[in-house]
Amino acid sequence: MEQKTTGQLIVGFLVTAACAALLFAKWKNHEFVDAITLGIFALATVPWLLPFITSLKLPGGFEVAFQKRVEQLEQTSSEHNQIIASQERQLKAQQEMLQQLMANLAKYSISDYIFWLLKGIDQAQLTSGEYKYQQDGSMGRNLRFLMDHGYIAEVYPEPSAGTNLRDVVKITPAGRDLLAIRGTDAPKN
Secondary structure, eight states: OOOOOHHHHHHHHHHHHHHHHHHHHHHHTTOOSSHHHHHHHHHHHHHHHGGGOSEEEETTTEEEEOHHHHHHHHHHHHHHHHHHHHHHHHHHHHHHHHHHHHHHHHHHSSOHHHHHHHHHHHHHHHHTOOOBOOOSSHHHHHHHHHHHTTSBOOOOSOOOTTOBHHHHOOBOHHHHHHHHHHTTOOOOO
């Protein structure tokens, strides 16, 4: 419902006050409810009920339709629906771009060896299998990379040779997202 302007409020109050004065005059003369009283009362309520009324039928076949108001509301609703549809299309396009960007970042931000290290740890945890730690320098560096980028939780101290990484490495939600986005990509090499 739209707000009434000051002018509309003043007219509404004046119509209601005039009707109230007429009703008071009738009641003062001990004239109570009759057709004229009901008509005056109905006239007093029209300024306040007008926004809610689309048509009005009176005795004698007299009908008033507030079609202009209905058309305005339909036009406004149609405009809003168009705006919403446009914004939904923009949002969907932006979501698709972000998903593509994230997929590309996940594919190319880390080497295949580091990804397969994370994938191997994940598989060992899922199957209760083994993924043994090797103290060859590169595995420690790659674990540090995964920790630094938030794909696994901190592992301290460095595991000893032969430690099953399934038992000491915790994959973070970001790591799970990377695994889901990257899937089972084949190594590039």
